[in-house]
Structures are given as C-alpha cells and as structure tokens.
Amino acid sequence: MPGDLAKTDSEASSLSQSSPPRSPRRQMYYVQSPSRDSHDGEKTTNSFNSTPVLSPTHSHSNSSLGPHSSRESSSTRLSKHHGSRKPRTNRQSWKEFDAIEEEALLDGEAAHHALHRRRCYFLAFLVGFFVLFTTFSLILWGASRLQKPKITMKSISFNEFVVQAGADFSGVSTEMVSMNCTVKLTYRNTATLFGVHVTSTPLHLSYSQLTVATGSIHKFYQSRKSQRTLIVMMKGSHIPLYGGGASLASLNGAPTQPVPLTLDFMVRSRAYVLGKLVKPKFYKRIQCWVTMDPKKMSKAISLKNKCSYS
Numbered sequence: 001m002p003g004d005l006a007k008t009d010s011e012a013s014s015l016s017q018s019s020p021p022r023s024p025r026r027q028m029y030y031v032q033s034p035s036r037d038s039h040d041g042e043k044t045t046n047s048f049n050s051t052p053v054l055s056p057t058h059s060h061s062n063s064s065l066g067p068h069s070s071r072e073s074s075s076t077r078l079s080k081h082h083g084s085r086k087p088r089t090n091r092q093s094w095k096e097f098d099a100i101e102e103e104a105l106l107d108g109e110a111a112h113h114a115l116h117r118r119r120c121y122f123l124a125f126l127v128g129f130f131v132l133f134t135t136f137s138l139i140l141w142g143a144s145r146l147q148k149p150k151i152t153m154k155s156i157s158f159n160e161f162v163v164q165a166g167a168d169f170s171g172v173s174t175e176m177v178s179m180n181c182t183v184k185l186t187y188r189n190t191a192t193l194f195g196v197h198v199t200s201t202p203l204h205l206s207y208s209q210l211t212v213a214t215g216s217i218h219k220f221y222q223s224r225k226s227q228r229t230l231i232v233m234m235k236g237s238h239i240p241l242y243g244g245g246a247s248l249a250s251l252n253g254a255p256t257q258p259v260p261l262t263l264d265f266m267v268r269s270r271a272y273v274l275g276k277l278v279k280p281k282f283y284k285r286i287q288c289w290v291t292m293d294p295k296k297m298s299k300a301i302s303l304k305n306k307c308s309y310s
Helices: 002-018 041-049 067-146 242-247
Strands: 150-167 173-189 196-198 201-207 210-217 220-222 226-240 259-271 281-292 300-302 307-309
Touching (some): 150 259, 173 201, 173 210, 173 242, 201 226, 210 259
Antiparallel strands (some): 150 300, 173 226, 201 210, 281 307
C-alpha cells in the first residue's frame, strides 16, 4: 500500500504538471518537484504537500512552461517597465536640450556683448589717442611758434657805382647804372628743441622803384641755439633808369650826390619739430633804407636802426 500511494502521488504530480489549465483565469502555482535521488514515498508526499505558493498573480498555464517562461515573463516586465518610463526620458531629454540651447544663447549673447565692449574700448582708445596726439602737436606747434629765428642786419658796402648813357634792348636811349655791393647780416636760431631750414632768398636793391642790383641767400640749415653770419654779394649791370635817371647827376660815370636806395627781401625758414606733422614756418620781411655816398665807397655802412623787420 505505501508503494501504491507513492506511485499514485507521483502520477498525480506529473499529471498536474503536464495537463494545461482549463480556465486561464485561475491563479498559477509553482510546485517543487520531488528529488530524483529520493525514493521515499513519505518524503515525496510531504514535499508535495508542503509546496508553498510562489506567485499568486500568474496563471497555472504559465507555470507549466518551466524556468524559460519565468525568464520571459521577467524580461516582458522589464520591457514594459522601461517602455512605461520612455516618455519621461524623452521629456527629460527635451528639457536638457532646451537648457543647453538656452545656455548656448546666453553664451552667444555674452560673447556678442564682450565683442561689442572690445570694439567700444578700441574706438575709445583711438579717439583718446587722436585727441592726446592732436593736443600734444598743438602744444609743440604753439611753443615752436614762440621761438622765431632772429635776423640782424649789420652793414652794407658799395664797391662800384657807375652811371653812364646807353640804350636798352629795344634801342631806347636812357641813363644806365652798373654797380655791386656787399650786404652783411646774422641769422640766429633761438629754438632749444629743433633746427631750422632756410630756403633760398633773393635780395633786391632798388632806386626810385627800379631794381638796380640783386643777390641771393643760398639755402642752409641752422641747428638749435646757434647763429651764423651771412655775406651776400649784390650786382647789377647796365640797368636802364629811364625817367628816374634824370635826377641822377654824375661826372665821368661817378655820381656826384648821395643816392638813396632801398634793400628789400624776405627770409623763409621751416622747422621739423615732430617729423612732417609739426613743421612751423617762419617768415621775416626786412626793409632797409640806405644812402650810397660817393665819398664812402668800399666802406661798410652800418644798417643799425635803418631796417624794419616784419
């Protein structure tokens, strides 16, 4: 009898595992199979009777599929679980994308503002530099204008003065003058910061508004705080006097009376204080009224207090 009972229980257990459930709504139970090594009917019965309910939520038909069905159900639950959380992940990714896009926009605005500030600083630097440089140049120009060159007329000496009758290039008869003289003057650069360049300057000696002798000061450079003495030779040959020679008395070609003459010229100077950007110019017009005395030929006649400077 015990053998029959054990056999009946084993058959019942195998039938319960192999037969599918008639109703899919019934709850599924996991039954522990008896050990293969055990042939004890009582142990088998006890093991069968003491099998606990592992999962009351699944149908009995799924339990017959064995451990593979359990794994499939677990993967199905995991996939459902992940599928149910997928919209939340999408929402989170969109939020993260919006945050990144907003941060990129903020970074772009910050870079734009920084570039705008750099441009403003650069323009301000240019304007400030231009204003400072202009102010500095004006200061130098104003200071240099106050340091004008100083020209002093020293003397004039007549070496020759001849009046004789003649004719001009057109054949008109008139009195004609030939003469030469020497003019002495000093040129002084009073500037302490720059030298000056003096251009070529023509000199004119005239009688009754007629030029009877000419000369020229050759160009030169005068360094700062220095001076030089200039000697200019003036000559005139067969200069027609026309109506002005009527009052000019002469004997054997030499004048018998003093002859009033006028010396006129302009000295042009230029200084380069700051290259070619600041280059003040100086103009000095000089007029001297002298008298040629036949008794003082070849003697230096002082020009002190006989010249005007403008």
